[in-house]
Structure formats: C-alpha cells, structure tokens
Amino acid sequence: MALRPPPGGIDLDSLFREHATPLLRLAVVLTGDRPLAEELVQEAFVRLHRSGSIPLAGTELAYLRRTVINLSHGHHRHLRVVRRQPEPAVTTMPAADVDVVRRDGQRQVAIAVRTLPPRQRDCIVLRFYADLSDAEIADTLGISAGSVKTHLHRARAALADRLEALR
Amino acid sequence: MSDQTPDPHDELLRAALEAEADDVVAGPELLDRIRTEAAKPDRRRLAPWLLAAAAVVALIGVGAVLLRDEDQPVDISEDPTSTSITVEARDGLPDLLSVLFACDNSITTVVYVDPGASDDDAAAIVERLGADDREPAVSVDEEAVRARLLDRYADDPSALRVIESNEIPSAILYSIDDPEEDIDVRSAVADMAGVYFITSTDCRDDPEPTEGTDPPPFGQPPTLVALVREDGWLVTIDLASGQENELHFVGDPNESSGVEEGGPSYIDAVDLSPDGRWVYFSTCCEPAVGTTYRIPIAGGEPEQVAMGAHPRVSPDGRYVATGGSEAVIITPTPGVGGDPVTVEVGCCARSLAWSPDGTQLAVVTGTGADGDVPQVQLFGWDGTALTPRDTGKPDNPGSFVSWTADGTLTVSSGGPIEDDRSLSQDRSYEWLLWVDEVGVVRQQAGHESGDRTPVNGLPETLTADW
Numbered sequence: 001m002a003l004r005p006p007p008g009g010i011d012l013d014s015l016f017r018e019h020a021t022p023l024l025r026l027a028v029v030l031t032g033d034r035p036l037a038e039e040l041v042q043e044a045f046v047r048l049h050r051s052g053s054i055p056l057a058g059t060e061l062a063y064l065r066r067t068v069i070n071l072s073h074g075h076h077r078h079l080r081v082v083r084r085q086p087e088p089a090v091t092t093m094p095a096a097d098v099d100v101v102r103r104d105g106q107r108q109v110a111i112a113v114r115t116l117p118p119r120q121r122d123c124i125v126l127r128f129y130a131d132l133s134d135a136e137i138a139d140t141l142g143i144s145a146g147s148v149k150t151h152l153h154r155a156r157a158a159l160a161d162r163l164e165a166l167r
Numbered sequence: 168m169s170d171q172t173p174d175p176h177d178e179l180l181r182a183a184l185e186a187e188a189d190d191v192v193a194g195p196e197l198l199d200r201i202r203t204e205a206a207k208p209d210r211r212r213l214a215p216w217l218l219a220a221a222a223v224v225a226l227i228g229v230g231a232v233l234l235r236d237e238d239q240p241v242d243i244s245e246d247p248t249s250t251s252i253t254v255e256a257r258d259g260l261p262d263l264l265s266v267l268f269a270c271d272n273s274i275t276t277v278v279y280v281d282p283g284a285s286d287d288d289a290a291a292i293v294e295r296l297g298a299d300d301r302e303p304a305v306s307v308d309e310e311a312v313r314a315r316l317l318d319r320y321a322d323d324p325s326a327l328r329v330i331e332s333n334e335i336p337s338a339i340l341y342s343i344d345d346p347e348e349d350i351d352v353r354s355a356v357a358d359m360a361g362v363y364f365i366t367s368t369d370c371r372d373d374p375e376p377t378e379g380t381d382p383p384p385f386g387q388p389p390t391l392v393a394l395v396r397e398d399g400w401l402v403t404i405d406l407a408s409g410q411e412n413e414l415h416f417v418g419d420p421n422e423s424s425g426v427e428e429g430g431p432s433y434i435d436a437v438d439l440s441p442d443g444r445w446v447y448f449s450t451c452c453e454p455a456v457g458t459t460y461r462i463p464i465a466g467g468e469p470e471q472v473a474m475g476a477h478p479r480v481s482p483d484g485r486y487v488a489t490g491g492s493e494a495v496i497i498t499p500t501p502g503v504g505g506d507p508v509t510v511e512v513g514c515c516a517r518s519l520a521w522s523p524d525g526t527q528l529a530v531v532t533g534t535g536a537d538g539d540v541p542q543v544q545l546f547g548w549d550g551t552a553l554t555p556r557d558t559g560k561p562d563n564p565g566s567f568v569s570w571t572a573d574g575t576l577t578v579s580s581g582g583p584i585e586d587d588r589s590l591s592q593d594r595s596y597e598w599l600l601w602v603d604e605v606g607v608v609r610q611q612a613g614h615e616s617g618d619r620t621p622v623n624g625l626p627e628t629l630t631a632d633w
Contacts, residue, residue: 012201020193028188041193042201049205109183128177129184156176163176 012049019061020045023068029129030072030121032114040071065130066140069122105165112162113155120155123148393437393446401437401448403464414446414466436477439464440500441484449476449489459489461501473498473507477517481548482525490516495530495546497553510553512544520568522576528553529568529576540564543578 020041027037044067048060113124119141126137134152138145393403393414401414437448440461449459459473475489475496485503489496495516498507518531528548533541543563546553558576569577 012205013198016193016198016201020197021191024193024197025188025191028191029184032187034191037191038193038197038200042197042204045201046204049201103186106183106186109180110187113180113184124180125184128181129188159180160176163179 012045015048015060015064016045019064022061023064026065026125026130027068027072029110029125030069030114032110040068043071044068062136062140069126069140072118105162109159109162112159116155116158119147120151120158123151124155124159127152391439391443393439393448401446401462403439403446412465414462414464438478438480438487440480441482445480447472447478447480447487449478459487459498470501472501475516477519479519479521479528481521482523485550486548488519488521488528490519490530495519495528495553497528497548505551508551508553510546510555513542518568520570520576522570523572523574527556527576529570529578531568543568543576545576 023044024037024041027040028034031037031040041064044064047067048064113121115121116124122141123137126132126140132140134145134148137148141148391403391405393401403412403414404410405412437446439446444464445461446464447459447461458471459475459478460469461472462469473487473489473496475491475494475498477490479488480486480500481488485500486497487500489498490512491509493514494509494511496507496509499505512530513532516530516532520529521527522529526548528546530544530546531541532544541564543558545556545558547556548554563578571577
C-alpha cells in the first residue's frame with residue numbers, strides 16, 4: 001500500500017475521529033477482548049504516526065485495518081488458550097427468554113469464529129463484519145482472491161453446525 | 168458486496184458478529200493514550216543500549232557485530248573468524264526486532280531485563296527484542312532465571328557466563344556455551360525472560376554439510392512437496408507414499424501448532440531446498456514485507472535466513488530470492504558467504520521463479536488491485552548482481568511466472584494455482600501443486616492445458632480436525 005509524506009504531519013485527531021470506532025469494533029470482533037482491542041488500535045495509530053507517512057487519501061482505514069489484523073496475529077497464541085477452554089453448552093431456556101437464547105447462540109458463533117485458523121477468521125470477519133468484497137479482503141490480507149474464497153469456504157463449513165443450530 | 172453465492176447462514180453470521188461490538192465506541196481516553204504514546208520517542212529506532220550490548224559482546228571476544236539500518240535489507244556480517252555475531256532488525260517488522268547471536272551453534276545469549284528498570288526502559292528493551300508480551304518481561308523474577316540457568320549447568324558451570332555490564336544497566340547478558348544445544352532450556356529461559364528467542368545460526372564461514380538427497384532433475388515429477396496446511400501447520404507430503412509429515416517447531420510449549428510459538432507466527436509461502444533438506448518459508452508481513460526462515464525437513468528450530476517473503480531457493484541451493492515491499496532480495500543461504508543483493512522493482516514482488524540453470528529470475532510485481540495490472544520483470548543473475556533483462560514483449564502483464572524444463576519462461580494471467588502455498592520440489596511449471604477448495608492436493612497436468620488432475624495416492628483432505 002503506497003504511502004505519502006504528510007504535508008503538515010499526521011493529524012491523529014482527525015484520523016481518530018474518522019476511523020477509531022470502526023477499527024475498535026473490528027478488533028473486538030477479532031479478539032473478543034476489549035482491552036486487547038484497544039491496545040491493538042492504539043498501536044496501529046501510533047505506528048502510523050511514527051511511520052512518518054500516511055496512506056493515500058481514502059485508504060487510511062484499509063491501512064489501519066491491515067495493521068490491526070496483523071497485530072492481532074501476534075496475540076493468537078493467547079486466543080488459542082481461550083480456544084481450549086470448554087465453550088458453554090447451549091442450554092434450553094423458557095420461551096420468554098428467547099432473546100437470551102438467541103444472544104447466547106450469537107455469542108457462541110462469535111467465539112467459534114475466533115477459534116478458526118487465523119486466516120479463516122480474518123476472511124470471515126472482513127466479509128461478514130466489515131462487509132468487504134473478495135478483492136478487498138485479498139488486498140487487506142495480502143493474499144489472492146482465490147485464497148479468500150478457499151478460506152471462506154472452509155470457514156463456512158466449519159461454522160455450519162453452529163449456524164444451523166441458530167436457525 | 169459479497170462475491171459469494173448467498174448462503175442461508177450469512178445473515179446469522181453477520182448478526183452474530185455485529186452483536187459482538189455494536190455498543191463499542193472509541194472514547195476520548197483512547198485518543199489520549201494514543202497521543203501520549205505517539206509523543207514518546209520512537210523506540211523502534213536503534214536503541215543506545217543495543218549498541219552497547221553489541222559492543223560488550225564483541226569485547227568478550229566472540230566476533231564482530233554489524234548493525235544495519237532498518238530501512239535497508241538485512242545485512243549479515245562477514246566475520247573473518249569462525250564465530251560471528253549478527254544483530255539485525257527485521258525489515259518490515261520494525262518493532263519486532265530479533266537479535267541473533269550467531270556463532271558456531273555453541274553460544275546462545277539470553278538478554279534478561281532487569282525488573283528494576285523503569286517501565287519505559289524495560290518496555291523499550293523488550294520492544295527492541297520483539298517480545299510477544301511485554302508484561303512478563305518487566306516483572307520477571309531475575310533470581311528464577313539465574314537459578315534455572317545455574318541448575319541446568321550445575322555440572323558444567325563453565326558453560327554459563329553471566330555478563331553484567333554497567334553499560335547496559337537494564338539488562339544482563341547470559342552467555343551459554345552449550346554444545347548440546349539444549350533447546351528446551353534455552354526456550355524456557357527465554358520464556359522466563361520474556362524475550363523473543365531465536366537461537367544461534369550457522370556460522371557463515373562454516374559451510375554446512377552438503378550431503379543429502381539430490382534434487383530431482385528439473386521438469387521431472389516431484390517426489391516431495393511442502394505446503395502450509397489450512398490449519399497453519401507446515402507439512403511435507405511424500406508423493407509416492409502419500410505420507411504427510413507435520414513439521415514441528417522446537418520450542419512450541421503447547422505442542423499444538425508449528426507456527427505460533429517461539430518464532431514465526433504466520434506462514435504465507437514455502438519452498439524446498441533443491442537437496443530436499445530444508446523447508447524455506449516466509450511469514451506474513453506488515454504491511455507488505457515478510458521475513459524468511461528455514462527449518463529442517465524433519466522439523467526443528469526455525470532459523471531466520473533472509474528478509475522478504477515468497478522465498479525461492481536457487482537451483483544450486485546457494486541463494487534464496489525473496490520479495491520485499493519494493494525490492495527483490497537475493498540472500499546467500501546459511502553457509503554461503505556474501506551479502507544480500509537488492510534490486511528495486513516496485514511494489515509487491517510476490518511471484519518469483521528461478522530458471523532451471525539459475526541464471527535468470529522472473530518476478531511478478533504490482534498489486535493486481537484497482538487497475539494495477541501485475542507485471543513480469545526478468546533479471547539475469549551471475550552470483551553477484553541482478554541485471555534487468557528484456558522479456559521480449561512490449562508489455563508483460565501476468566500474475567504468475569514459472570519455467571519449463573527447457574528454460575522457457577511461462578507467464579500466466581490467472582495462475583495455475585490461486586495462491587502461493589504449494590510448490591513442487593523442482594519448482595517447474597509442469598509440476599505445480601495446489602490445494603483445492605475442499606482441501607485436496609492437486610497438480611497441474613501439463614503446463615499449457617490448464618487441466619487439473621488430483622494426484623494419486625495423496626490424502627483425501629488436508630483439513631485439520633480442530
């Protein structure tokens with residue numbers, strides 16, 4: 001991704017106002033850990049600031065997003081520990097608690113997404129949360145569009161049972 | 168925006184992920200923290216203590232030290248003796264610097280961060296060393312580290328030298344002279360010290376043995392492939408027997424993944440050395456440059472060998488070509504003397520291929536996105552320099568390059584494989600392998616036909632069961 005020198009220095013406030021919340025939400029979805037997510041976002045902004053260059057206009061979010069995703073991989077081993085914890089079983093709830101059941105199911109799906117292999121997780125989150133196309137996901141992750149399709153195919157297969165239980 | 172066929176589960180998936188963060192807002196306190204951190208000096212720049220550490224280690228007589236500018240490709244010291252120390256920064260991973268104390272595989276140095284150091288100093292040191300987690304490093308029990316080392320070397324105390332230097336007030340260097348290469352102890356100590364740990368590398372003037380299996384003649388069916396399985400395992404597959412072998416990284420305490428602990432975290436391209444003894448692989452990148460390592464074919468400890476990604480080992484095994492963010496880098500493989508050679512090629516060199524005789528290197532550059540058509544560039548290689556060559560075409564669009572056995576450069580627009588995860592051992596176009604969308608290893612049958620035929624005798628699927 002091409003960088004350009006900032007004409008008057010990087011305007012952190014402006015970048016933060018425009019991109020921090022979507023980035024933080026993405027990081028929360030990726031990690032399931034708010035403090036960690038804030039750390040990743042903070043680091044992404046700081047790195048951009050220190051780089052002395054900024055992405056081409058209109059690509060700032062993509063640049064920051066890529067950095068957050070790459071940084072999240074460094075924390076994957078911690079996530080793997082979480083992965084080994086027994087996940088809460090789906091419990092039978094009274095009809096009045098249908099919203100609770102639905103929310104619980106959604107939470108389990110999100111957990112299942114985070115237990116996918118990292119690249120599958122990235123693809124699923126970028127597709128279904130960030131709403132990116134195959135080409136945009138490929139560009140973000142630095143892989144081919146064909147690989148994106150493959151990862152999505154496998155991730156969907158891995159999540160199918162859990163999703164079916166929610167229907 | 169989806170390019171996929173609608174799936175009944177898509178909306179459920181979308182709703183589940185949106186529910187995870189729908190009430191999350193980045194507040195002013197986060198902005199304050201970012202401002203505060205951004206206002207601090209950039210600790211990724213070469214820290215004075217690292218220079219001091221280099222000087223101290225040099226003074227103890229184990230060789231020369233070369234520090235490189237982090238904006239340049241990796242620069243390996245050429246030491247006239249049989250021992251050397253290399254301190255290097257990982258290009259493209261500016262805050263994941265690694266420190267390689269390279270010698271004759273007998274000296275390993277662990278840097279211990281003094282818990283009495285200020286948080287800033289400790290964080291700076293740990294950051295320079297690329298520790299995975301800063302917290303343990305600033306709170307580590309120095310006595311525990313020392314006790315562990317002393318216990319391990321109780322029978323041979325001369326093996327352990329503790330180097331304390333006033334020049335490095337926040338760090339203690341343990342020099343371990345351990346010919347047995349006790350990886351477990353080293354890894355444990357490194358974990359305790361919170362230090363990103365990489366063991367010694369081969370001495371550059373101590374060429375490795377050359378015994379090993381001969382590579383198959385170029386253009387002949389491969390006998391062994393290496394690839395990254397979907398779950399992240401680096402694996403080799405014997406095509407004759409179909410036997411799959413997972414390459415375990417030494418130092419993985421969880422014994423669960425070969426790619427996440429104690430070393431590289433994300434593999435995105437692999438290649439086999441021509442003699443079949445080493446698997447070269449690169450780790451993903453930030454934002455576009457990776458780092459290349461190699462690991463013995465039977466597994467072991469990853470060894471950083473070059474900067475850049477998408478490694479391709481030359482047919483004679485003496486060089487590894489990699490793509491940097493804006494350059495192609497030719498790095499001598501361990502045991503081969505000389506400095507890396509770099510040529511600027513523009514953005515995103517990613518498909519590289521040596522000609523069968525090793526005298527030419529083809530490279531695809533460009534992102535392929537937003538109208539940026541990938542271009543093929545061709546270089547001559549004489550062992551010392553890369554020289555641009557005319558491809559013989561007015562323009563050179565293409566996204567994948569390979570060579571046929573007779574030395575013809577083959578350019579594909581779509582690519583016979585959709586990514587860079589699999590390669591035949593001989594790296595020729597005829598025998599390219601890939602993993603299809605359901606996990607079956609397939610090969611390109613005939614370089615012009617585009618026909619794809621499953622390889623007989625291979626596992627049904629490479630998908631892991633976790």
